[in-house]
Amino acid sequence: MMAPAAGELGVHLRVLVEAPGSSAAQVVTDAPVGAAGDEAAVRELIAPTDGRPPADVLTFEHEHVPNDLLADLIAHGTPVRPAPHALVQAQDKIVMRRRLTELGAPCPRWAPLPVDPEAGHARLVEFLAEVGGQAVVKTSRGGYDGKGVRVVSSADEAADWLAAAAAGGPQLLVEEKVPFTRELAVLVARRPSGEVRTWPVVESIQRDGVCSEVVAPAPDLTEAEAEEARTAAVAIAEGLDVTGVLAVEMFEVLDSTGDGRPVRRVLVNELAMRPHNSGHWTIDGSVTSQFEQHLRAVLDLPLGDTSPTAPWTVMANVLGSSLPRLTDALPAVLGAFPDARVNLYGKDVRPGRKLAHVNVSGHDLGEVRRRALGAAALLRGESLPENPTTDETKA
Amino acid sequence: MMAPAAGELGVHLRVLVEAPGSSAAQVVTDAPVGAAGDEAAVRELIAPTDGRPPADVLTFEHEHVPNDLLADLIAHGTPVRPAPHALVQAQDKIVMRRRLTELGAPCPRWAPLPVDPEAGHARLVEFLAEVGGQAVVKTSRGGYDGKGVRVVSSADEAADWLAAAAAGGPQLLVEEKVPFTRELAVLVARRPSGEVRTWPVVESIQRDGVCSEVVAPAPDLTEAEAEEARTAAVAIAEGLDVTGVLAVEMFEVLDSTGDGRPVRRVLVNELAMRPHNSGHWTIDGSVTSQFEQHLRAVLDLPLGDTSPTAPWTVMANVLGSSLPRLTDALPAVLGAFPDARVNLYGKDVRPGRKLAHVNVSGHDLGEVRRRALGAAALLRGESLPENPTTDETKA
Known part of the structure; x- marks a missing residue:
């Protein structure tokens, strides 16, 4: 791309x-x-x-x-x-958590698990007691799209991973299971000479641990809340000396102020140091796409305008398809949604594989979502959903 | 593209x-x-x-x-x-004029010139008398970007072309020199099954017979006037059975109604049966670009939404450059105009050659033009113009 x-x-x-x-x-x-x-x-x-x-x-x-x-x-x-x-x-979640903690970036509570399986088990028991309930055990390396991540209620549930780590497999860390209200992502670009630009904060909707949909900008975020998320992401890009595009995936949590008023906070979940699925909406919904920006950044060229070109853009992923070839769906998709921006990846169809995405932009979020999800459904070989828009995300 | x-x-x-x-x-x-x-x-x-x-x-x-x-x-x-x-x-302007006349498309007065040089001369003399003043002699084939077009006040000025036509060169036609107020263009896409879509009417600004700038949509056009131009273009696409993208270049002339009120009319100037320079603005300024639309049309896929993505988009051509490579200008261009959509064609620099274009979109036409022309000037190796915006095109 x-x-x-x-x-x-x-x-x-x-x-x-x-x-x-x-x-x-x-x-x-x-x-x-x-x-x-x-x-x-x-x-x-x-x-x-x-x-x-x-x-x-x-x-x-x-x-x-x-x-x-x-x-x-x-x-x-x-x-x-x-x-x-x-x-x-x-690449390494333990290195990342350690550095983010040093930088003062907002993180979930976390701990590295000792490689010795008994010590690891004991630390996990202790951590579960600290957070009171469930926790998320992760492999420090090699995780992707929900792989290398396991939610546990007891240390025994991670016994096999602890044994694997002791046998030379990837080290483990544990994080509190954040009671998040939704997932957000901030895309940042930074060039060696220091210039930094961010795009609007987006909402990323996961299904089975894989991003299925991105709404740009994230609905119902105040400017102050968005600014807090962007500021955290920029501090990470600068603190880690990132050049190119960085995607900071975040949890949104509801906190309360002194007077009990609910306020949204963000906690950093994952980092991706490259153009990222949460930024595919920028290809059609922003003056400068994340792909162009990445090139500009790594070549130390001035960065481009990251303004959105429409009030709303929704990106829907096509994960797997019942069709032999996605191009078979083009007459139906393009006919039903003349404004859908279809991007096929030219991959062979396999179950759950990211095969394509669709961007739709417009003024009415409910309608934009309906169209993006409808186009993606047709590319998956499904018929059009009756009403994919849930009330809480309708603008 | x-x-x-x-x-x-x-x-x-x-x-x-x-x-x-x-x-x-x-x-x-x-x-x-x-x-x-x-x-x-x-x-x-x-x-x-x-x-x-x-x-x-x-x-x-x-x-x-x-x-x-x-x-x-x-x-x-x-x-x-x-x-x-x-x-x-x-390909053949005589064939085109004949057919457009049959279709009732609005055309300048015109006549084919007989191949016999004396008869051709006589017809040209007669035509000049009919239109009263200047006329435009054209070669029926092979003209491009101002080549194969000559404005004459007397038949003698076309003597060499008449001789060339008699010697087996391209046949000639003559057209009245239209006292146009400006040049417009309408881009149409049509697929074999009949679906037709047009983009907004644009203004095309020529320098030395070559398009230097396109303003989308054409400023100060009423909806009725734009509709008249689009209707003429669609009638041509249908009448000629065009599939793919058709660019209809038009002259805008001021006519007067019965009560003396001035009214804008269009006359068809040229046809291009492919994605065209007057439609390069669609790459960044329209939901569906002319290039994607051409593919959809020739593959008989449903056509895409042709809505503009911003109130104004200006495309500025880069015709020649004093730089050895246009990429040398990228730091300056991207630095001065972060919102400029730069499109380099990867061609060696030659005087007057179309080497690149720049699109800029926005809400303020004067500012959008200034930025597009400024970016193009930097790519030509020039410094930024003081104020390229003339009063009559300022919105």
């Missing part, structure tokens, strides 16, 4: 792709095949080729990259953005 | 490109090299390859295509859109 922006700005993209037919290889002309962890492939990716100069910058669309190699590339003169010292914060 | 839309809709583009490094080859992965007039290259373009099925449809981004070959392809089962019987209307 970075390819259109690269084309428009005259940026030559060379992308390391997993396989010849992968999504990126379908739209990028210079797409050598190789694994992100393959040192030779990464070195060749940034080397001068066919009379072309070496890469100006190396960047990423996921966090599964070899940081030692990246550090070495930097030492030999290739800018890597975000740099490994920032990237590790999105 | 069709590539991003193709990617999003899951349409595989195979593009015949002039040279390996051409604009399209930089952004389309499947881009065999060949001339549009090369029969073998065109036949291979649409043939099944590497287990892929044959092309669903053949379309164009310019009109310099061999119609006999296209007719043969259609006869053998490949849909060609627009079809040659429509396309010829954008």
Whole structure:
């Protein structure tokens, strides 16, 4: 999804792709095949080729990259953005929680679990007692879309993970199970020279641990509440020295002021140091998309205007489909929703796989949601839902 | 510029490109090299390859295509859109004027000039007398961006063209020199099943016969006047059986009603049967861009919403530059105009060449124009103009 922006700005993209037919290889002309962890492939990716100069910058669309190699590339003169010292914060949740706590960022209560299984068990028992009830055990590395996350009421429920950690598997941490009212996300872009821009705070709606829908901006947020969330995200981008796009996923919790009046607060849940699903709405709903902004940021070009182009934009993910090919649904989708911005990823259909998204913008949130969810349903091979809009999110 | 839309809709583009490094080859992965007039290259373009099925449809981004070959392809089962019987209307101005006259489309007074140079001379003398003053002699084929067009006050001024036509060069026609107040353009999309959509009428500002700026929508047009222009354009799209995008370039003339009140009328100037420079504003200023719409139309998919996404969008062309590479200007352009949508074409710099365009959208037309023209000036290697906004176009 970075390819259109690269084309428009005259940026030559060379992308390391997993396989010849992968999504990126379908739209990028210079797409050598190789694994992100393959040192030779990464070195060749940034080397001068066919009379072309070496890469100006190396960047990423996921966090599964070899940081030692990246550090070495930097030492030999290739800018890597975000740099490994920032990237590790999105790779390792224990490192991230520790640093966010130092920065004073709002976090859920948390604790690293000792690697020794008995000590780990004991710490988990103690933590459960502290938070009084349920807690969330997470693997520090490798979690994604609900994987590596388990809600537990007793330490025994994490016995297998504690054993795995002791056997050399990923370390564990535990966090309080936050009684959140909803999930928010703040997208920030920061360039090496320090310029920072944020987009409006969005609401992210998850289904089975995976983002299914994003509403931009998040409804019913006061300007002060939005500003608090954005300020926290900017402080994290600056504190971690992030370059490029950073998505800060947050829990919204209801707190009360001294006089008992309810007030919304945010707690940082996860970080993604790249263009992120919670920012796909910007492709059609913002003057500058997160993909263009990421390119501008990592190339240290001035950042673009992040204003929304409509009062509301809703992004609906297409997770799996009963159709053999999503293009089969285009006549129905485009016919029913002429204003839907359909973005197919060119992937083979598999259950639950993120295959596409749809953006719809407009003035009436209820109608915008209805249309985005309707278009996504048709792409999943379903018929149109009767009324997907629930009262609490209707504007 | 069709590539991003193709990617999003899951349409595989195979593009015949002039040279390996051409604009399209930089952004389309499947881009065999060949001339549009090369029969073998065109036949291979649409043939099944590497287990892929044959092309669903053949379309164009310019009109310099061999119609006999296209007719043969259609006869053998490949849909060609627009079809040659429509396309010829954008290739041959005599054919076009004749057909538009039959359709009752509003046209300037015109006449074909006989090929015999003496008869041609005599007809031109007669025509000049009829219109009383100047006239515009045009070559029926091959004209583009002010080429193949000459304003004459006497028949002698066209003597060389008359001789060239007699010697087998392009036939000539003559049109009255319309005392137009400005130039307008209407973009229409039509699919084979008949659905038609238009975008708002735009004002197109020419410099030295080449479009330098487009203002969308055209300022100071009443809804009735805009409707008249759109209705004429739709009638042409239907009358000529156009499929895909059609740009109808028009002259705006001031007429007077019975009671002497001035009223705006339009006269059709030129047709382009493809996405057109006058529609580049739609990439950033309309829900559906002309490029996506063209794909939808030629694939007979439902057409997209053509609503503008902002009250005003101004597109400024970058025609030539004093910079060796336009990317050199990006820090200055993006820094000065964070909301400018810069679109570089990846072409080598040559004097007067269309190298890029910039779109700016917003609520204040004067400010929007200032920003679009300023960004284009920086890309041309100039410093920012003091005040490019003239009073008559200020909103």
